[in-house]
Amino acid sequence: MALTAQNLGMYTCSGSASAVELSDKTSYSQFFRTFPSDNMMGEALAQFVAAMKWRSVAVLASNTDYARSLSSAFSNTAEELLVDVATVQTIQFSSDPPTGTNVSLKAIAEVGVRVVVFLGEAYEWVTIAPQIREAGLFGPEWVWVGGDATSSMLRVLNDKKAGQDAFVAKNSAVKEHYAMLYRECLMAMARGFVQQLNSAKNKDDVLKRRNVVPVNKFLAPFDGLSGPVKFNDAGDRLADFTAFNIFDGKESPVFRIARDGWTVTRVNDPKFFDGSSKTPDDRPSSILGYLRYSSIGAWIVLGVTGLLALVIIVSMFILITMHKEEAVQELGLPTLAYVTIGLVAILGATATWIDVPTRISCQVNAFLLAVGFQLVFVPLLRKLYLFWTRFENNYLLRNHKRRTIVEELPWVLLAIVHPLVVLGWDMLSPLEPKLIATPSAISYQCQSPNGTVQALFRWISLGWCAVELASVLFLAMSVRRLQTASKIHRYTLHLVQNTIFSCIVLAPLTILSWPTFALGTYYIETAVVLYACGFAWGCLHLRIYNMTKRQNRARFGSNPPSPKMSSAVESQLLLQVTGKASSLVGEFPVKWVGRFASTWEKHRLVLALGEGYVGLIRSTDSSGQVTALKHIHASRSTRFPLCIELGMADKAVAAVQMKSEEQLEQVLNMLLSRHAPPAPAGTNRVYIA
Numbered sequence: 001m002a003l004t005a006q007n008l009g010m011y012t013c014s015g016s017a018s019a020v021e022l023s024d025k026t027s028y029s030q031f032f033r034t035f036p037s038d039n040m041m042g043e044a045l046a047q048f049v050a051a052m053k054w055r056s057v058a059v060l061a062s063n064t065d066y067a068r069s070l071s072s073a074f075s076n077t078a079e080e081l082l083v084d085v086a087t088v089q090t091i092q093f094s095s096d097p098p099t100g101t102n103v104s105l106k107a108i109a110e111v112g113v114r115v116v117v118f119l120g121e122a123y124e125w126v127t128i129a130p131q132i133r134e135a136g137l138f139g140p141e142w143v144w145v146g147g148d149a150t151s152s153m154l155r156v157l158n159d160k161k162a163g164q165d166a167f168v169a170k171n172s173a174v175k176e177h178y179a180m181l182y183r184e185c186l187m188a189m190a191r192g193f194v195q196q197l198n199s200a201k202n203k204d205d206v207l208k209r210r211n212v213v214p215v216n217k218f219l220a221p222f223d224g225l226s227g228p229v230k231f232n233d234a235g236d237r238l239a240d241f242t243a244f245n246i247f248d249g250k251e252s253p254v255f256r257i258a259r260d261g262w263t264v265t266r267v268n269d270p271k272f273f274d275g276s277s278k279t280p281d282d283r284p285s286s287i288l289g290y291l292r293y294s295s296i297g298a299w300i301v302l303g304v305t306g307l308l309a310l311v312i313i314v315s316m317f318i319l320i321t322m323h324k325e326e327a328v329q330e331l332g333l334p335t336l337a338y339v340t341i342g343l344v345a346i347l348g349a350t351a352t353w354i355d356v357p358t359r360i361s362c363q364v365n366a367f368l369l370a371v372g373f374q375l376v377f378v379p380l381l382r383k384l385y386l387f388w389t390r391f392e393n394n395y396l397l398r399n400h401k402r403r404t405i406v407e408e409l410p411w412v413l414l415a416i417v418h419p420l421v422v423l424g425w426d427m428l429s430p431l432e433p434k435l436i437a438t439p440s441a442i443s444y445q446c447q448s449p450n451g452t453v454q455a456l457f458r459w460i461s462l463g464w465c466a467v468e469l470a471s472v473l474f475l476a477m478s479v480r481r482l483q484t485a486s487k488i489h490r491y492t493l494h495l496v497q498n499t500i501f502s503c504i505v506l507a508p509l510t511i512l513s514w515p516t517f518a519l520g521t522y523y524i525e526t527a528v529v530l531y532a533c534g535f536a537w538g539c540l541h542l543r544i545y546n547m548t549k550r551q552n553r554a555r556f557g558s559n560p561p562s563p564k565m566s567s568a569v570e571s572q573l574l575l576q577v578t579g580k581a582s583s584l585v586g587e588f589p590v591k592w593v594g595r596f597a598s599t600w601e602k603h604r605l606v607l608a609l610g611e612g613y614v615g616l617i618r619s620t621d622s623s624g625q626v627t628a629l630k631h632i633h634a635s636r637s638t639r640f641p642l643c644i645e646l647g648m649a650d651k652a653v654a655a656v657q658m659k660s661e662e663q664l665e666q667v668l669n670m671l672l673s674r675h676a677p678p679a680p681a682g683t684n685r686v687y688i689a
Helices: 002-007 038-051 065-080 101-111 122-134 153-162 177-199 203-207 296-321 326-331 333-351 359-389 394-399 405-428 451-478 488-511 515-555 661-673
Strands: 012-014 031-033 056-062 084-091 115-119 143-146 222-224 227-229 241-247 250-257 264-266 432-438 441-447 574-577 580-593 601-608 613-618 624-628 633-636 643-647 653-657 686-688
Touching: 002 012, 012 177, 038 065, 038 115, 038 143, 038 241, 038 250, 038 264, 056 065, 056 101, 065 084, 065 115, 084 101, 084 432, 101 122, 122 153, 177 222, 177 227, 296 333, 296 515, 326 333, 326 515, 333 359, 333 515, 359 405, 359 432, 359 441, 359 451, 359 488, 405 451, 432 515, 441 515, 451 488, 488 515, 601 624, 601 653, 601 661, 633 661, 643 661
Parallel strands: 012 031, 056 084, 056 115, 115 143
Antiparallel strands: 222 227, 241 250, 250 264, 432 441, 574 580, 574 686, 580 601, 580 653, 601 613, 613 624, 633 643, 643 653
């Protein structure tokens, strides 16, 4: 009809045709309608289902062009809205009786969803209603949602009860809505014709239909009986929708679905099968692989997470009030503040794992974890590095200078690398929630549309974090014997070891995916994160607080406090070897200049001047080097304070730090003169103090 009228220069309007093909203006340039297309209807249905917080539905459709078109539009929009269409079942209603009914209803019963979207005519649903009841798909936990063609449900039911084959309207108060839509067709036609007449230049243009224009120029918006009438460029009606509730033989509007922005507004409380207005769940709670904010489990997780975050923040403020204490000054308030913010950020990221994720929550989660990890470990890495460069070197530990902004810049750059990687990931292929549904479980995962980009950036992130953890572990192991007020190096070693252990526990759950164990995975991951953050708090905040309290008690008691920076090499004295007047031995901080990753470590310096050799033996593992005195080149160091540089035969250079300037001069003179000063009368005494 539309094509025939079009060839005659006429317009065609429909108040009920919803076929998507009619929106193609290359074929139907002069067709329009006051009824939404199947695409709009399917989108409105999906928006309504999503607004009801139903994340899983089953579709039961008639095997007709109308139902198939509507089903396709609904499924496409549902996928965008993260609504899982668990199954789509079709029934052939053209046969008598309909074929495939029992198989389709059994499939819906077994798929695990409790919300069914029926796409077909009202009489079709009424035909199979007895079989739906026998299949157990009616009840307090079940919800049936229908498209526009089921709007005559009550009339069909009344006809069936009265034994009528067709509905005869006996009540003049009942309005046939299709009639209103066709009336609006005539109103749109009239307005278009008036516009054509007003724009015509002469009578022949009108009579010979030379002033025919496309529908997007022919149509104009107006207020009709069904509400505001607007059209898109394809001549399709842009209309709001109303969801009606059928209960106890009555039909009432309960929701308005606005086309602009797809907002769903409740106008009346709906009544479900049990007569209540409580919305049934789309699936039994036993198969949900995630926590909802309304669940007790989510309250417990949020409560424990919030309590731990509060404890960390409060302990930070307590340490601020103790900023003059030795242990607090040694680690530094900025380091403690960064760690505090990092731990709170990591705890905050766990809150985004609750309920159905969104694109924003996926991205916020990744960013918070990246920032939190860097704020915890980069400040600790910096502090350990500074300790490591002065390891067992009393002079440097006691007299180090405040670092400048330029010297701190590399640490800032180190801290922002990981967040920048996450931002690049978000720009190239942002994380989006993906529904993971099986008949026995349903959950969500944050994934990138591009799997290659996701794998690349994920491994870059993991590799970067692994390098940082390895660096912290190496430095903490290197300085673990250092005695300081806070013992930060020792407890940072425990912290990083525990973090690695936690990562090992989480690795299988992160790399491998078990949809049926999604909720268990969530609980394990959350528990491990809470444990790791709590452990970090105990190693830093709580440990420093306890150390400070213990030192304060000792300060006013009988036990003297431990020194602020007492090295393992406290005395740095040279003693005479028994029976060998020209042999001296002592322990000094030594650094092998030019060796990779070399730092200050305690060595035993042996000056066997009579035998003609010098030995440097590491105190921890007895490894070292012995060199003939004639091959030793001794000189005052210009690079390190209070140091003598000993050039060995193999071109190795050792910087040996003395206790004082006087000691340095005496030892240097001995090495240059190749003999020891005369020993005082008596037994073994200290020669060089």
